[in-house]
Structures are given as C-alpha cells and as structure tokens.
Amino acid sequence: MVLDSCVFSKLFLQEPDHQEVVELITELSQRNIKVLVPSLFLYEVLSIAAASPFPIKNVYALITQYQSANLEIVELDKNTILKAIDICAHGHKKSGFPSFYDASYHALAISNACQFITADKRHVAKASIFGYVALLSDWRKVFN
Amino acid sequence: MVSLIDVNRDDMKTTNQTEQSKVRTTLYLTPENKQGLDRIPRGQKTALMNRAIANALKELDKKENAKQFIEMINQIKPVKMDLSSEEIIRHLRADKEIPSTDLQDNNE
Numbered sequence: 001m002v003l004d005s006c007v008f009s010k011l012f013l014q015e016p017d018h019q020e021v022v023e024l025i026t027e028l029s030q031r032n033i034k035v036l037v038p039s040l041f042l043y044e045v046l047s048i049a050a051a052s053p054f055p056i057k058n059v060y061a062l063i064t065q066y067q068s069a070n071l072e073i074v075e076l077d078k079n080t081i082l083k084a085i086d087i088c089a090h091g092h093k094k095s096g097f098p099s100f101y102d103a104s105y106h107a108l109a110i111s112n113a114c115q116f117i118t119a120d121k122r123h124v125a126k127a128s129i130f131g132y133v134a135l136l137s138d139w140r141k142v143f144n
Numbered sequence: 145m146v147s148l149i150d151v152n153r154d155d156m157k158t159t160n161q162t163e164q165s166k167v168r169t170t171l172y173l174t175p176e177n178k179q180g181l182d183r184i185p186r187g188q189k190t191a192l193m194n195r196a197i198a199n200a201l202k203e204l205d206k207k208e209n210a211k212q213f214i215e216m217i218n219q220i221k222p223v224k225m226d227l228s229s230e231e232i233i234r235h236l237r238a239d240k241e242i243p244s245t246d247l248q249d250n251n252e
Contacts, residue, residue: 004233005229005233006228006229006230006232006233007229009229009232009233010222010229011217011220011222012220012222012223013222013223013224013225013228013229014222014223014224014225015222015228015229018222022217022218025217026214026217026218029210029213029214030210030214032206032207032210044233044236044237047236048229048232048233048236051225051232052223052225053223053224054222054223061216062213062216062217062220065209065212065213065216066213068205068206068209068213069206069207069209069210069212069213070206070210099237099238101233101237102237119228119229119230120230120233120234121230122234
C-alpha cells in the first residue's frame with residue numbers, strides 16, 4: 001500500500017478523520033502490510049510538523065519507528081516516473097491537472113500493483129481513471 | 145521450523161573457504177524440513193539454515209517494532225491547525241507558504 005503524506009500527518013493533527021488514520025495504520029501494522037512511500041514523503045510530513053505545534057522530533061521518531069517495521073521509503077525508478085508524467089498529463093483545463101507530487105505517489109502504487117490511499121478528493125477526481133487509488137474514508141473497502 | 149537447543153562455540157571454516165566465526169549447534173528439525181534439507185547439496189546447508197534463521201529473526205524484530213509503533217500512535221495527542229492536512233500539502237506542493245499556527249512547542 002502507498003500512503004499519502006497528508007494521511008500519515010493526520011496521526012498528529014487534530015482533524016475529524018484522525019481516528020480513521022489511527023485505525024488504518026494500526027490495521028496495516030497488525031497485518032504486517034508493507035507501506036511504500038516516495039522519498040518526498042519524509043520532507044512533506046516533516047514540513048507539516050514544522051508548521052504545527054507538534055514536536056517535529058517526535059514526528060521524525062514516529063517515521064523511523066515505522067521504518068523499522070513496515071514503512072519503506074523508496075526512490076522512484078524510471079518506469080514509475082514515466083507513469084507519474086503520464087498521470088500529470090491527464091486532466092482538464094478547467095478542473096486542472098494532477099500535480100507531479102500527487103502523481104508520484106499514485107504512480108508508485110500503480111508500479112507495485114497496490115492502492116494509493118489519500119485524503120485528497122481532488123486528486124481522486126482527476127486521476128481515478130488510472131485505478132489503484134482510494135480515499136481515506138474508503139480504506140476498509142480496500143481490505144475487502 | 146527449527147529449534148535451537150544447545151550451543152557450543154567452535155571456530156570452523158565456511159564452505160567457500162573464507163574465515164568466519166561460527167557456532168556449532170544441534171537443531172531438531174521437523175521430518176518435512178529434514179527431507180527438504182536432504183535435497184540441498186553438501187556445503188550449502190549451513191548457508192541455507194543461516195539465511196532462514198536470519199529471515200525469521202528479522203520478521204520477529206519487525207513484529208516487535210510494529211507493536212511499539214502502534215503503542216506510539218495511540219499515545220499521540222494530536223494538535224490543531226488552521227488548515228487540514230490536505231490543504232497544507234496542497235500549499236506545499238504549490239510552493240506556497242504555510243500559515244503557521246503556533247510554533248512555540250515545535251522544538252521540544
């Protein structure tokens with residue numbers, strides 16, 4: 001599974017779907033499911049932490065602990081980058097095109113034939129045609 | 145599955161003749177594992193057993209680390225931000241400045 005940085009960040013942000021993320025990540029950990037993220041995940045999550053009152057060192061400790069269990073931070077290979085470029089090109093002038101950042105996560109999921117879980121409804125609306133993407137609110141359906 | 149029952153230190157040479165510290169031990173194997181191991185050529189069994197044990201121990205470590213990670217996330221007291229994480233990420237990805245909430249506790 002591929003997790004968006006906005007999903008992981010909900011672990012330390014007080015948002016209506018905070019508990020949803022706790023349950024998702026607990027489930028992933030208990031089932032020993034590998035979670036893949038592109039290297040920009042680290043910078044995005046830490047940037048959010050830096051802008052929040054939550055101690056950034058604690059967030060980094062959280063990420064490293066997750067790495068020692070099921071989280072794998074990966075560099076995108078050529079095929080995945082090409083797929084991300086492909087996703088970026090697919091949009092509409094009015095509604096916009098997926099950003100390369102969003103597409104990187106999504107392409108990583110496609111390359112590994114797994115689901116990209118995001119809370120960003122806009123990206124799902126723009127790129128659901130490529131498959132392998134689900135909204136955080138639908139994560140339980142992914143396991144069924 | 146294998147179980148370790150006795151360990152006696154002993155220096156031996158590896159099958160590829162490189163010097164390496166090894167430990168002589170006795171293992172009780174299930175009949176299935178013994179049968180499977182009998183198919184492996186002489187000289188490769190030790191390497192295979194070590195690989196299998198190392199992988200099994202790594203998995204155990206990962207399980208333990210996952211348990212600790214779950215404990216960590218259950219102890220988190222989430223903080224409020226003016227924007228949702230989706231909006232913050234959108235700002236970041238659009239290279240906009242993130243309006244910070246309160247940074248005073250940020251470097252505890």
